[in-house]
Amino acid sequence: MANTDMRTGLQLRSLVKKDGTLELSLVSIPTPEPKPEEVIVRVEASPINPSDQGLLFGGADLTTAKASGPADNPTVTASIAPAVMKAMAGRLDQSLPVGNEGAGVVVRAGESPAAQALMGKTVAILGGAMYSQYRCIKAAQCLVLPPGTTPAEGASCFVNPLTALGMVETMRVEGHKALVHTAAASNLGQMLNKICLKDSVGLVNIVRKREQVDVLKKLGAPHVCDSSSPTFMDDLTDALLATGATVAFDAIGGGKLAGQILTAMEVAANKTAKEYSRYGSTTHKQVYIYGGLDRGPTEFNRAFGMAWGIGGWLLTPFLQRIGYPAAQKLRERVAAEIKTTFASAYAKEISLAEALRVEEIAVYGKQATGGKYLIGPQKGLR
Amino acid sequence: MANTDMRTGLQLRSLVKKDGTLELSLVSIPTPEPKPEEVIVRVEASPINPSDQGLLFGGADLTTAKASGPADNPTVTASIAPAVMKAMAGRLDQSLPVGNEGAGVVVRAGESPAAQALMGKTVAILGGAMYSQYRCIKAAQCLVLPPGTTPAEGASCFVNPLTALGMVETMRVEGHKALVHTAAASNLGQMLNKICLKDSVGLVNIVRKREQVDVLKKLGAPHVCDSSSPTFMDDLTDALLATGATVAFDAIGGGKLAGQILTAMEVAANKTAKEYSRYGSTTHKQVYIYGGLDRGPTEFNRAFGMAWGIGGWLLTPFLQRIGYPAAQKLRERVAAEIKTTFASAYAKEISLAEALRVEEIAVYGKQATGGKYLIGPQKGLR
Numbered sequence: 001m002a003n004t005d006m007r008t009g010l011q012l013r014s015l016v017k018k019d020g021t022l023e024l025s026l027v028s029i030p031t032p033e034p035k036p037e038e039v040i041v042r043v044e045a046s047p048i049n050p051s052d053q054g055l056l057f058g059g060a061d062l063t064t065a066k067a068s069g070p071a072d073n074p075t076v077t078a079s080i081a082p083a084v085m086k087a088m089a090g091r092l093d094q095s096l097p098v099g100n101e102g103a104g105v106v107v108r109a110g111e112s113p114a115a116q117a118l119m120g121k122t123v124a125i126l127g128g129a130m131y132s133q134y135r136c137i138k139a140a141q142c143l144v145l146p147p148g149t150t151p152a153e154g155a156s157c158f159v160n161p162l163t164a165l166g167m168v169e170t171m172r173v174e175g176h177k178a179l180v181h182t183a184a185a186s187n188l189g190q191m192l193n194k195i196c197l198k199d200s201v202g203l204v205n206i207v208r209k210r211e212q213v214d215v216l217k218k219l220g221a222p223h224v225c226d227s228s229s230p231t232f233m234d235d236l237t238d239a240l241l242a243t244g245a246t247v248a249f250d251a252i253g254g255g256k257l258a259g260q261i262l263t264a265m266e267v268a269a270n271k272t273a274k275e276y277s278r279y280g281s282t283t284h285k286q287v288y289i290y291g292g293l294d295r296g297p298t299e300f301n302r303a304f305g306m307a308w309g310i311g312g313w314l315l316t317p318f319l320q321r322i323g324y325p326a327a328q329k330l331r332e333r334v335a336a337e338i339k340t341t342f343a344s345a346y347a348k349e350i351s352l353a354e355a356l357r358v359e360e361i362a363v364y365g366k367q368a369t370g371g372k373y374l375i376g377p378q379k380g381l382r
Numbered sequence: 383m384a385n386t387d388m389r390t391g392l393q394l395r396s397l398v399k400k401d402g403t404l405e406l407s408l409v410s411i412p413t414p415e416p417k418p419e420e421v422i423v424r425v426e427a428s429p430i431n432p433s434d435q436g437l438l439f440g441g442a443d444l445t446t447a448k449a450s451g452p453a454d455n456p457t458v459t460a461s462i463a464p465a466v467m468k469a470m471a472g473r474l475d476q477s478l479p480v481g482n483e484g485a486g487v488v489v490r491a492g493e494s495p496a497a498q499a500l501m502g503k504t505v506a507i508l509g510g511a512m513y514s515q516y517r518c519i520k521a522a523q524c525l526v527l528p529p530g531t532t533p534a535e536g537a538s539c540f541v542n543p544l545t546a547l548g549m550v551e552t553m554r555v556e557g558h559k560a561l562v563h564t565a566a567a568s569n570l571g572q573m574l575n576k577i578c579l580k581d582s583v584g585l586v587n588i589v590r591k592r593e594q595v596d597v598l599k600k601l602g603a604p605h606v607c608d609s610s611s612p613t614f615m616d617d618l619t620d621a622l623l624a625t626g627a628t629v630a631f632d633a634i635g636g637g638k639l640a641g642q643i644l645t646a647m648e649v650a651a652n653k654t655a656k657e658y659s660r661y662g663s664t665t666h667k668q669v670y671i672y673g674g675l676d677r678g679p680t681e682f683n684r685a686f687g688m689a690w691g692i693g694g695w696l697l698t699p700f701l702q703r704i705g706y707p708a709a710q711k712l713r714e715r716v717a718a719e720i721k722t723t724f725a726s727a728y729a730k731e732i733s734l735a736e737a738l739r740v741e742e743i744a745v746y747g748k749q750a751t752g753g754k755y756l757i758g759p760q761k762g763l764r
Contacts, residue, residue: 055660087685090652090659253684270472277472278437279696292684299681302635302674302694303469309693314661317689 009133022060024076034110044151046102046130059084099130103154115139124157156344161334164192178202180248185212202243240268251291258287259300266304280305288313351379391515404442406458418492426533428484428512441466481512485536497521506539538726543716546574560584562630567594584625622650633673640669641682648686662687670695733761
């Protein structure tokens with residue numbers, strides 16, 4: 001199925017069937033003629049982020065995954081539980097492309113000067129359908145990478161970097177002076193730690209394992225709390241007192257952690273309060289849940305007064321809220337610091353066909369810290 | 383202990399001792415000389431609101447309540463569980479006055495024209511320590527009741543009326559077009575229902591018992607959902623679709639109700655959505671928890687996309703947020719409609735001494751719908 005010209009390209013597709021089956025496959029699609037304002041990017045690298053996996057797997061039970069077909073054009077099927085199928089109503093029987101972001105080289109351009117100016121440039125792009133050999137996209141959506149940057153280095157310019165910057169910006173916009181982050185040893189967490197060190201912003205890192213404390217300590221993080229430690233609540237309260245953090249970004253979602261953070265924030269707030277308030281501290285305490293590493297229910301005891309909030313946080317609405325000029329500033333910072341602050345590490349680079357191998361799915365589907373994969377859509381095809 | 387002049391007055395006090403004992407008693411305190419801007423109100427009526435009970439009982443286990451002393455000057459003691467005592471650290475060994483709001487007659491006034499103008503007037507007041515025979519308060523804090531209004535009629539001018547109006551205002555300020563209310567057959571809920579009918583605001587009432595549906599239906603409520611019904615989630619979704627409500631005010635707090643409301647809001651939002659969004663609907667869905675009728679943990683499954691929030695809601699910060707002129711408009715509306723929209727009903731009127739009877743505490747401590755008590759601080763003393 002390898003193709004040697006640009007007229008068609010492979011694209012990874014995810015299909016949820018009415019009968020409760022997920023089907024992953026590669027399809028060959030014609031490369032469109034770019035409109036005046038558009039370019040064709042030959043995608044060279046695209047990460048598999050946690051935020052891609054919801055669309056990719058449709059909530060399927062990955063232990064049921066089975067492959068069929070030839071090695072260079074496999075099909076993978078897996079079962080989706082009936083309870084999960086309810087949430088899939090909107091995407092039933094639609095073959096959907098996947099992949100939020102990536103980077104590659106502009107190989108064709110529409111007539112407009114903006115598009116023509118990008119010919120031959122290495123660019124980072126965001127917009128879905130990146131697990132494809134070729135992606136037609138507006139020139140204005142391309143972030144030109146600094147000379148000497150490879151597509152692999154620029155593949156993760158948006159989701160993690162803008163999410164990390166977005167957390168710090170949200171903290172500022174909403175009047176908090178420091179922040180808390182959970183699952184903090186993740187690729188995103190390490191990036192946030194680098195930003196906070198560089199910008200002198202107080203950050204309380206929460207991790208779930210002892211060895212992850214060391215990872216962050218080695219990166220210079222002043223406050224790392226291990227939620228598996230018996231002294232966790234005291235450690236967290238001390239770190240909150242030291243930093244004054246009153247907003248948290250939580251990737252876990254399920255379980256008691258969000259409530260524990262609010263409880264510790266309340267204890268910290270009351271340690272500095274001057275008089276008894278029957279409704280608890282008047283300091284607003286906020287947890288934003290932006291991920292669901294624990295898919296179980298969220299549970300909390302409301303032992304933190306009345307000035308609190310828990311809510312969802314998502315990058316795109318945040319960028320819309322701050323407006324294009326402010327968002328563009330963040331993007332330009334990412335491009336400028338892509339080899340330092342915003343550098344990403346990958347456990348492995350795989351081809352589109354390898355992304356559909358059951359043994360690879362078993363690894364990258366785990367979303368384990370340090371286990372991020374990069375798809376090279378041109379790999380194994382040339 | 384009856385007193386016939388104004389030089390001293392009885393005041394109800396709540397004391398949490400270090401040993402884990404709650405002590406309720408009446409003390410005789412000197413009536414202060416009013417400053418130029420102040421007046422002395424002879425308190426005639428003050429309700430026992432759910433919001434008073436936290437301060438009054440200090441989280442004590444009311445089944446352990448014991449009375450001692452003479453009938454006209456009893457002392458009540460009860461035990462507080464060690465886990466609850468942690469939250470009492472700020473009030474230990476302080477004898478605290480209780481009672482958020484009330485109404486009475488101005489019997490003495492400071493020299494200022496504003497204070498003098500209130501002499502003899504029947505006024506409603508908010509500010510704590512209302513379970514007292516006499517309350518010294520700034521003239522500016524007095525809401526003059528329309529002629530012909532009794533103190534009993536005006537005793538509940540603030541907490542419930544302003545909370546109900548505050549919910550509707552919050553809905554408007556935050557861009558929602560209709561609202562949901564739980565424990566909706568309560569005194570507050572009936573008031574909110576009257577406001578919404580009068581102002582043509584969509585309201586979805588959620589109650590926990592079949593008979594409460596009838597109470598609200600009789601009052602003309604178009605949407606009443608019974609959370610004990612097997613068709614609750616469908617009924618709620620239909621009512622949300624009919625009204626477009628995307629914000630809820632929840633008095634229950636514990637359990638799964640807050641999450642159920644967000645889930646039904648998401649289902650309603652997706653019924654009108656045009657295309658599949660992997661992150662759920664982009665409609666922001668909000669639940670404000672303003673009470674804790676269920677003191678157990680709050681639990682939810684996050685099956686409602688990313689555009690959601692759950693948080694605490696409290697009257698005082700809301701009034702501060704909208705500013706004095708806007709808040710004053712709400713207060714004046716309450717005074718004008720105190721016998722209609724904002725009329726309160728009480729199960730019983732008791733004296734200060736009767737408020738400390740174990741058998742009365744067993745009733746009003748339950749916070750049952752239709753079981754609200756009114757304290758008459760002058761009762762049994764003249």
